[in-house]
Amino acid sequence: MFNFLHLNRKPIPTFEVLGTDMHCHLVPGVDDGANNVEKSLACMRSLAALGFKQLYITPHFQYPRYDNNEEEIQARYAELKRQAEQAGIPLTLRGVAGEYRIDDKFAARVEGNRFLRISDKYVLVELSLHQPRMGVAEAIYSLQEKGCEVILAHPERYPYMSLNSQLFEQLKNQDVYFQVNILSLTGFYGDRAKWMGYNLIKRGWVEFLGSDTHNEIYIQAMVQASHDRKLRKLLDKCEFMNGKL
Numbered sequence: 001m002f003n004f005l006h007l008n009r010k011p012i013p014t015f016e017v018l019g020t021d022m023h024c025h026l027v028p029g030v031d032d033g034a035n036n037v038e039k040s041l042a043c044m045r046s047l048a049a050l051g052f053k054q055l056y057i058t059p060h061f062q063y064p065r066y067d068n069n070e071e072e073i074q075a076r077y078a079e080l081k082r083q084a085e086q087a088g089i090p091l092t093l094r095g096v097a098g099e100y101r102i103d104d105k106f107a108a109r110v111e112g113n114r115f116l117r118i119s120d121k122y123v124l125v126e127l128s129l130h131q132p133r134m135g136v137a138e139a140i141y142s143l144q145e146k147g148c149e150v151i152l153a154h155p156e157r158y159p160y161m162s163l164n165s166q167l168f169e170q171l172k173n174q175d176v177y178f179q180v181n182i183l184s185l186t187g188f189y190g191d192r193a194k195w196m197g198y199n200l201i202k203r204g205w206v207e208f209l210g211s212d213t214h215n216e217i218y219i220q221a222m223v224q225a226s227h228d229r230k231l232r233k234l235l236d237k238c239e240f241m242n243g244k245l
């Protein structure tokens with residue numbers, strides 16, 4: 001996790017070069033993210049102080065743990081957006097999408113094709129953080145056949161996948177975009193995720209970075225990250241696609 005000695009540091013706008021954060025859990029009370037509006041708005045203020053200008057919110061759709069449906073998420077998001085505007089949060093809420101787990105319900109979701117998308121076209125998907133699953137490339141392909149672009153969330157965080165895994169290779173051949181978590185690059189999820197994150201970027205396989213903010217703990221870690229020299233250098237020299245969303 002992060003170094004508690006530096007908690008008094010102030011946020012600096014390191015991430016303005018990205019512009020848009022496209023992965024966070026700030027629709028209150030629908031997943032393991034912010035559990036009320038006040039906390040959600042506080043996280044948004046901090047993301048703005050860290051340099052982000054625009055935000056997509058991506059609650060979990062994961063069966064049966066977070067069995068969310070699109071209509072309810074959209075209604076809750078609309079209310080949150082109203083409150084954010086009323087509170088003068090200096091961040092443009094661009095929309096609500098989902099972080100869709102490739103799970104037992106995924107094939108039915110593809111069939112129904114009601115995915116909430118980033119920028120009307122990108123579907124953010126994630127895999128189990130614990131165990132491999134058969135048929136991932138095929139499941140993603142079936143989604144692409146419906147006309148969606150697919151972004152794989154935090155490929156660096158799947159402990160059962162090595163840098164040279166055939167699945168990574170397959171997904172890149174299939175034009176799947178990769179999104180690394182900013183906090184992986186500072187060691188928040190451990191040394192392995194940090195190493196993987198940097199090495200996936202080095203291969204040229206990473207198109208997006210996201211904060212994956214859930215709550216204040218992530219924000220404190222993001223403030224730390226805003227001072228991280230290696231990360232700031234990376235942001236200076238690499239071009240990510242966040243600004244195109």
Ligand SMILES: [Fe+2]
Pocket residue numbers: 023024025099153212
């Ligand atoms: Fe997430």
